[in-house]
Amino acid sequence: MIRVTGGETVSVRTLYVVTHPESTHHVDGLVGGWFDSPLTPAGLRDAASIAAALRARIPERAEVELYSSDLQRAEQAALVIGELLHVRPVLDPRLREKSYGEAEGRPQEWLRQRFVPPPAAGERMRHDEGVPGAETMAVFARRVYAAIGDILRQDREHQIVVTHGGAITFAVASWTELPIESLGYARFHAAPGSITELREDDYFHNRQVFGLGDTRHLGSGGATS
Template structure:
């Protein structure tokens, strides 16, 4: 049986500064650091002590800090993978959210949503974004251990889950799996039928009040 625990990083400075995240390298806030410790404790309680655990994380600072808290709880070192980064918003990153909102071109209700250009120079399309997350998940699924922990971002979570359930990338134009900051999503594959489940989506019960 394989279980993948997908963590979305908790509160970071771009959240409270109201600036665009993406590849902007924001750090966890004090509240985010406390939440990262709670995430680590919840995962340590959920994973049997004798299990082999691989820890894979986006290489941005806020996810690295989250992964470091988890790594300490498990006595492992995180493997950093830039393909697990959040969507790139190009020249909007680090700018006020209002700057992006004024320029953002929403995707059409029908038509090419995956290849849609959002009106901001350098921003990734959903197709480019999804392709790299799918590639990262291909490598995660080649790992031999019974438990993997993947530390990523809120928007990236959709493509992590879609890759897990085998959804063709071109079918992802309308899909959105939401997980709050600091949440844990649990994915499980049984070792008989090899069916893949989404056991929990965006669980936040472990987070401090």
């Protein structure tokens, strides 16, 4: 995107972060994490709506890069987007949702009975949630930061990342280069199937959260986590 400001021509780099739409673990009431659930029929329809919304925002002849979590619910959405935008997704396991260890694929009630919430004060990013094999928020954050960092090192005007709701906080925080240690209380919400638009100009190099969790392209209803 090109803007003209006070006689100056300013190029704007845009990163679109997409949360995958409804998958089977949403409707079955199961813990997601690394549990490899596919999209539902409604989720696949929403993926087509996401693709159309991105097509409307990105010029036809623009060069686009597309990255995705390698879990099938994200990959399926990325393939739908990529087909419309004529680009193949690059799969990156670092863009996965937070791992919930032994809870993955089990009923949400199983997790609720065992989950140890973080303290109101004190160490929160390295807090042990009480579920064997689960990632701490610090480990989760570091891998998402690493993935977004590598993506941003590529010189492209338009980039798309398809990931998961839990990863949005760290994708946005990485974009603004907030230190991981500062994120103990920070959480950004983006519903399934949403688009978060992040922009950087090439004059001031300011990084803007232009839109967080936009779902206007979706119909009513949908998943909630």
